[in-house]
Amino acid sequence: MKRGMAPDVGVPTADARATLRLARGVTATWWYTVSVIVFFEVMIVVVWLATLLEAGVAPVGLWTVAIGGSIWLASTLPLLSDYRHRTDAGVSARSPRVLIPVLIAAAYGAASVVITESVLIGLLPVAQSLMLLNWPRHVRGRALLVVTASLGCAWIFDARGSFSDAATLGDASGWVLLAFYSTFLPAMTVLSLWWWDVLVTLDLARASEARLGATQERLRVATDVHDLQGHHLQVIALQLELTERLLSRDPDAALDTLRAARKSVDAARQGTRDLATRFRSVPLRDEIENARDLLIAAGIGTDAIVAPDADRAPASVFGPVIRETTTNVLRHGGGQRASLSLAPDGDSWRYEISNDLTPGAVVNGDGSGLQGMERRVSEAGGRIEVLSDRERFSIVVTIPVQQEGRR
Structure with a gap:
């Protein structure tokens, strides 16, 4: 969005x-x-x-x-x-x-x-x-x-x-x-x-409280990623430097340090997965409620409709999508009313976020955030629709039910 x-x-x-x-x-x-x-x-x-x-x-x-x-x-x-x-x-x-x-x-x-x-x-x-x-x-x-x-x-x-x-x-x-x-x-x-x-x-x-909440969330994610990747990258750099020094004198020791560097890469990759899993661990019902509270705190009247079994939906896809679309309503949405919904739709799960637009607002549906959501949704076998006119802007994300095991 x-x-x-x-x-x-x-x-x-x-x-x-x-x-x-x-x-x-x-x-x-x-x-x-x-x-x-x-x-x-x-x-x-x-x-x-x-x-x-x-x-x-x-x-x-x-x-x-x-x-x-x-x-x-x-x-x-x-x-x-x-x-x-x-x-x-x-x-x-x-x-x-x-x-x-x-x-x-x-x-x-x-x-x-x-x-x-x-x-x-x-x-x-x-x-x-x-x-x-x-x-x-x-x-x-x-x-x-x-x-x-x-x-x-x-x-x-x-x-x-x-x-x-x-x-x-x-x-x-x-x-x-x-x-x-x-x-x-x-x-x-x-x-x-x-x-x-x-x-x-x-x-x-x-409004300032809502912006501050979104900013603090970004800083928290950035800090966690920096701490995790910075540590592993420093270790890998030292191991590769040691490998370079040992390569001409002791090839076997150099091979051992190279294997250790590869393990460090695996550890960094696993740590990144664990970090992402930790952010995805929030139930989707809570994600929707958090998004609604954030929009209301920004002065945007918000309605939320969540199916009773919404936590069965693919959280690995919908969780980041909910956070990204909510943040973009705060930054670029304008308007006074918004609505969110997550419910089954036939053999799929359907998430929709919609907000009205202030007069003269310029809508651009080609941002990097939207492109990132499209990649995530397409990898899960779903599709994303962007609907807009002069008065309202909506994003609809549909994920097949059979993908819900990809959590």
Whole structure:
């Protein structure tokens, strides 16, 4: 299931962490967060209109607040989109996607001050838009305190009737609700974004755990092979060197050391078989469960169907295939759902792993991992099928039942 040749996933560098994109497994939570924030903003405009209507503001002023509020609400959507796809580099004040919404909020706020003569109503759009920016973590909390304090001061300023019509607005029954809601809207927004950040961090941690598990498995195999083959190859090299020295002086002794070298080769070969047998000793049912747990830990919803007698299937073939296909789903699969199954199919055993694809994913079925699986499966008398379209990628491996003795 190799989809292009990509480097092994390891610990990201500082630059890589700075550009690390958000995880895919919490999309529903993101849309819930956006809907809550937009609902807060819609309600504040509605409360403004209701209070201004009760205070007797002219229809022209009401229409200005309503239309301007709609434009301001629309301007916050690009900020929310940028927040979802943000990096750790922080906000860039020069970006048009940041500057234009803030300018719209400032223009709307200025118009609101002229129409309503309320500093609180005029200040809130700018304060809310600023809270949607991708501030560094140590800056966001301080910015929230400054913004909330400024809105609180504006509330007091308006309550004292410092403008001629502000006292009339303050006499409206909904003024207290409007002032309270306006003052603490940025805090509610930041709380919603903080909860999103927490879920994203947890999702990234699960994905990192899955990658780390796959990496540790490769390192363990590599270490065992290195220790086994390194020892035997060193012994064989010494024995052949001794044979070369004895060949001209004592041919019989040289022949003995050559025989010893051959035994070392046999020992190395047997050790490799034993090592492979040790990795194949995991029951296939456990292999499937391990693969399912690994995919779930990476944030991929996974279903597994295993026949009750699955351990009778040829583990020497299916074991490495299950591990290889699972690793490649983690590295190149993408998507949000996967499924695994191992069950008898007529006179054969059938293993299938399938996962959906992210939009625009490039599928490459010609990788070395797939070629290795094809060789292993063909040697067992089976066949492998690769099925793919724009939405899903599947690998199906079929091994005849009569091959199950090759364990």
